[in-house]
Amino acid sequence: MDAVLQALADPSRRTVLEILRDHQASAGELAEALPIARPGVSRHLRVLREAGLVEVRSEGQRRIYSLRADALVEVDEWLEDYRALWQHRLDALHTEIARGKKARR
Amino acid sequence: MDAVLQALADPSRRTVLEILRDHQASAGELAEALPIARPGVSRHLRVLREAGLVEVRSEGQRRIYSLRADALVEVDEWLEDYRALWQHRLDALHTEIARGKKARR
DNA sequence: AGGGTACGTAACTGCAAGGGTACATATCGG
DNA sequence: CCGATATGTACCCTTGCAGTTACGTACCCT
Numbered sequence: 001m002d003a004v005l006q007a008l009a010d011p012s013r014r015t016v017l018e019i020l021r022d023h024q025a026s027a028g029e030l031a032e033a034l035p036i037a038r039p040g041v042s043r044h045l046r047v048l049r050e051a052g053l054v055e056v057r058s059e060g061q062r063r064i065y066s067l068r069a070d071a072l073v074e075v076d077e078w079l080e081d082y083r084a085l086w087q088h089r090l091d092a093l094h095t096e097i098a099r100g101k102k103a104r105r
Numbered sequence: 106m107d108a109v110l111q112a113l114a115d116p117s118r119r120t121v122l123e124i125l126r127d128h129q130a131s132a133g134e135l136a137e138a139l140p141i142a143r144p145g146v147s148r149h150l151r152v153l154r155e156a157g158l159v160e161v162r163s164e165g166q167r168r169i170y171s172l173r174a175d176a177l178v179e180v181d182e183w184l185e186d187y188r189a190l191w192q193h194r195l196d197a198l199h200t201e202i203a204r205g206k207k208a209r210r
Numbered sequence: 211a212g213g214g215t216a217c218g219t220a221a222c223t224g225c226a227a228g229g230g231t232a233c234a235t236a237t238c239g240g
Numbered sequence: 241c242c243g244a245t246a247t248g249t250a251c252c253c254t255t256g257c258a259g260t261t262a263c264g265t266a267c268c269c270t
Contacts, residue, residue, distance in 0.1 A: 002116065009114035010228085011107060021187060027247055040229055042248055061237040061246050069190035076188070079181055082126060085174035115258085132217060145259050147218055166216050166267040 001074045007051040008075070012036060013044050020054060020067040027063050106179045112156040113180070117141060118149050125159060125172040132168050 007013055012034055019025055019033055031041040045065060048054040052071040057064045112118055117139055124130055124138055136146040150170060153159040157176040162169045 005110070005113050005119075008110050012228090014110075017187075021190065028245095031247095036228085037230060038247075039231085039249080043228075046248085058236090063247065067187075067190065069187045072184060072187050073191055075180070076184055079177060079184070082122075082172075082174045082177050083181070085126065085172065086176075086178055117258090133215095141259065142261090143217075144219080144261085148258080151218085163267090168217065 001078065003051040004053065004071055004074050005078075007047050007053055010044065010047075012041075013048055016041075016044060016048060016065075017053060017067060020065060021069075024064050024066040026059075027065065030065065106183060108156040109158065109176055109179050110183075112152050112158055115149065115152075117146075118153055121146075121149060121153060121170075122158060122172060125170060126174075129169050129171040131164075132170065135170065 015034060016030055019030060025033075027042060027045060028038065030045070031038040034041055034044075045054065045056075049056060053068055054065050055068050057066070120139060121135055124135060130138075132147060132150060133143065135150070136143040139146055139149075150159065150161075154161060158173055159170050160173050162171070
């Protein structure tokens with residue numbers, strides 16, 4: 001859990017996840033999509049792997065990374081304890097709207 | 106969004122949110138609950154405030170912090186694009202359970 | 211006004227994270 | 241076996257962040 005949120009803090013790593021959400025990709029392909037050089041990407045991938053967010057599979061000389069979305073369940077469960085609160089707040093907002101007050105945002 | 110996930114990366118800051126989830130608290134009270142000194146807590150609170158996760162209200166000479174849980178909606182929305190994927194995976198797991206395989210966890 | 215309390219901020223330190231270059235390793239193709 | 245490709249790792253450097261102490265500031269009370 002700690003490792004997951006830690007891993008998600010970096011924008012580059014989130015970009016990797018976003019790509020992998022769409023399709024598997026080799027380390028090189030991921031590196032091309034990022035503004036940093038390949039070694040840096042390798043290290044990001046290592047962090048993601050250790051957090052359980054991605055998994056690797058060797059395919060010839062390439063290493064294919066794929067998403068392990070279920071690691072994000074931890075984040076979802078963490079959010080669970082707060083969800084009721086913001087929903088309560090949204091309800092209050094809806095009430096205000098119902099009263100005719102203007103909704104910003 | 107970026108600022109929110111960044112703020113959530115630190116365990117101390119998550120502890121602050123956890124406390125505030127239960128009740129409002131002054132900066133000093135929060136500092137007592139954390140293993141770090143007050144100035145450090147002040148800076149954590151600043152980060153949380155700039156991420157929109159908490160809000161402050163002056164009450165006499167004290168500053169009362171309270172949770173703004175709706176800032177976490179951003180995280181929930183970010184998760185949304187992944188939720189379908191891990192639920193797919195969970196469905197597969199449930200299928201296995203239905204087949205009589207043992208569920209770990 | 212003046213002392214005490216509750217915070218925030220400034221300045222400094224220590225360390226870990228992130229980026230790059232150079233190098234090692236593994237696999238494919240002939 | 242050898243070169244080329246694909247990737248990870250080692251090393252170095254720089255920057256940013258967390259923590260501390262010292263100090264400034266705002267507010268309360270008498």
